[in-house]
Amino acid sequence: MKDTQTTLNKAVALILQYLESNWHPETKVVNYQAADVLQEKLDLSLPDEGVTLEELIPIVESYLQYSVRTGSTQFFNLLFSGSSIPGILAEMVTSATNTTMHTYDVAPVATLMERELIKNLNSLVGFQQGEGLMVTGGSNANLVGMLCGRHKVLPEAKLKGLGHHRLVAFVSEQAHYSYAKAANLMGIGIENLVKVNSDREGKMIPEALEAAIQQSLS
Incomplete structure (x- = not known):
C-alpha cells in the first residue's frame, strides 16, 4: 500500500x-x-x-x-x-x-445520481414524467432520437423489422452528418433522409418541410 x-x-x-x-x-x-x-x-x-x-x-x-x-x-x-x-x-x-451502472445493485449511488440528473433535465424542457438515457455524445444521441421516432410510428419494427414499410426522415440541410449514419444503421436508407431547406438564420423553413412531406407521400 x-x-x-x-x-x-x-x-x-x-x-x-x-x-x-x-x-x-x-x-x-x-x-x-x-x-x-x-x-x-x-x-x-x-x-x-x-x-x-x-x-x-x-x-x-x-x-x-x-x-x-x-x-x-x-x-x-x-x-x-x-x-x-x-x-x-x-x-x-x-x-x-470501478462500477458499472447496468443495475442498481452494482452502482446504487451512481444510479440515483443519474436518475436525479435526468429528472432535472426533463424539468428544463417542461417534461413532468419524462425519462432519459445518458449517451456517449451527440452522434449517438441523434441515433437514439431517430430510433425513438421510428418506434413511435412503427413500434412493430422492434420485433419484425421494417418489412415492406418505406420510412422517410426529414432533417434540416444544416443537420449533422450523423443523421445520415443513423438512417443507414436503422435501415431507413440514406436516400430516404430528406434534407429540408433552411433560412438565413439556419432554421428549417416550415413551408419547405410541408412540401417535402407532400412530395414523399405522393
Missing part, C-alpha cells in the same frame, strides 16, 4: 503542475511532434509483463508533455472547455470505484 500511495502522490503532483501551468501565457498549447517522430520517442510496445508502479511516473510525464492542453487559456476549439476540478475529482472517484 505504501508504494501505491507514493505513486499516486507523485502522479497527483504532476497533474497539479500540469493544470497550474495551463494558466501561464508562455505555456504552449501543444508540444507538437510529427507522428513518426513521436512514435520514436514513446515506447508504446505491449510487453508480456507490466511495468512497476515507479515506472509509471515517466509514462505519465510523457503523456502530459505531448498531449494537447485543452484546458489552456489559449486553447480555442469545439468540443472542449476549461478544466473542471469537480469533474476531475469525479473521474478519480468513478475510476477508483
Whole structure:
C-alpha cells in the first residue's frame, strides 16, 4: 500500500503542475511532434509483463508533455472547455470505484445520481414524467432520437423489422452528418433522409418541410 500511495502522490503532483501551468501565457498549447517522430520517442510496445508502479511516473510525464492542453487559456476549439476540478475529482472517484451502472445493485449511488440528473433535465424542457438515457455524445444521441421516432410510428419494427414499410426522415440541410449514419444503421436508407431547406438564420423553413412531406407521400 505504501508504494501505491507514493505513486499516486507523485502522479497527483504532476497533474497539479500540469493544470497550474495551463494558466501561464508562455505555456504552449501543444508540444507538437510529427507522428513518426513521436512514435520514436514513446515506447508504446505491449510487453508480456507490466511495468512497476515507479515506472509509471515517466509514462505519465510523457503523456502530459505531448498531449494537447485543452484546458489552456489559449486553447480555442469545439468540443472542449476549461478544466473542471469537480469533474476531475469525479473521474478519480468513478475510476477508483470501478462500477458499472447496468443495475442498481452494482452502482446504487451512481444510479440515483443519474436518475436525479435526468429528472432535472426533463424539468428544463417542461417534461413532468419524462425519462432519459445518458449517451456517449451527440452522434449517438441523434441515433437514439431517430430510433425513438421510428418506434413511435412503427413500434412493430422492434420485433419484425421494417418489412415492406418505406420510412422517410426529414432533417434540416444544416443537420449533422450523423443523421445520415443513423438512417443507414436503422435501415431507413440514406436516400430516404430528406434534407429540408433552411433560412438565413439556419432554421428549417416550415413551408419547405410541408412540401417535402407532400412530395414523399405522393
